[in-house]
Amino acid sequence: MLGQDYLKAMGGCQPLSEVHQQSLDHQGFTLIESLIDDEWLEALREAFDRLVAVEGSHLAREHHQEAGAIRIANLVNKGTVWEKVWCHPLVLSVVHYVFKSEFKLSSLNAREALKGAGHQPLHTDWKKGRQDFPKVHVVNVLWALDDMDQSNGAPRLVPGTHLQSSEPGESMKNPLDPHPDEIQLSCKAGSVVVFNAHLWHGGTINQTGRRRRVLHDFFTLRQNQQQQNQKEWLTESTAQRLTPAQKWLLDVS
Numbered sequence: 001m002l003g004q005d006y007l008k009a010m011g012g013c014q015p016l017s018e019v020h021q022q023s024l025d026h027q028g029f030t031l032i033e034s035l036i037d038d039e040w041l042e043a044l045r046e047a048f049d050r051l052v053a054v055e056g057s058h059l060a061r062e063h064h065q066e067a068g069a070i071r072i073a074n075l076v077n078k079g080t081v082w083e084k085v086w087c088h089p090l091v092l093s094v095v096h097y098v099f100k101s102e103f104k105l106s107s108l109n110a111r112e113a114l115k116g117a118g119h120q121p122l123h124t125d126w127k128k129g130r131q132d133f134p135k136v137h138v139v140n141v142l143w144a145l146d147d148m149d150q151s152n153g154a155p156r157l158v159p160g161t162h163l164q165s166s167e168p169g170e171s172m173k174n175p176l177d178p179h180p181d182e183i184q185l186s187c188k189a190g191s192v193v194v195f196n197a198h199l200w201h202g203g204t205i206n207q208t209g210r211r212r213r214v215l216h217d218f219f220t221l222r223q224n225q226q227q228q229n230q231k232e233w234l235t236e237s238t239a240q241r242l243t244p245a246q247k248w249l250l251d252v253s
């Protein structure tokens, strides 16, 4: 079977509304509100908190740890509850719209900035430069498990920067500084933001300590290396339940 057939089998080739298309093309991101219903949201929150309790100081050892933020990595292999996240048909359709080409899951991780921490420099998620601009190498999807606004570290984005070839570090004196065109992405728990990950973005400080659990559902072009080598980390129990299309998406066939 071809990649396109696998994607179709997962419902990942749906047409997008004009609003999503316009927003992705011009702003570099789009917000899908109320994608996660209450029951599912509760299950995701519980699973997040359970992993934090169980993994303790080992949290995110598969990826990277960040002072002042909880990170959880390798969620593909940490329960079936995450499967509806990385396999969501509408999200896959939006991701496909941005790539316009075959892609795979790069990683599925989680992050929660803690009180007084979480501010990041503006950055993109592609570290190899934009010599082949405007090719899209990476698309990121943030799943909000809690309401987010400027008081608890909603991410900042600079709309339209996916359409320029420079990186924040080349154009700004200090990418930790505010950018005149940045917006902070307030949204309700259960919302999902899909963005071209060449867009300049970054976490911000959680000033109040109100919870802001977020999932990072990260995709890359088929030919690129994954942030987490899914084949290497695949557990026997995950492997046993995967469909052929899911194996294709993880690139573990």
Ligand SMILES: O=C(O)CCC(=O)C(=O)O
Residues within 6 Å of the ligand: 111, 120, 153, 154, 155, 156, 201, 202, 203, 204, 214
């Ligand atoms: O969790 C967020 O608000 C965004 C984090 C981010 O961009 C990153 O960790 O690279």
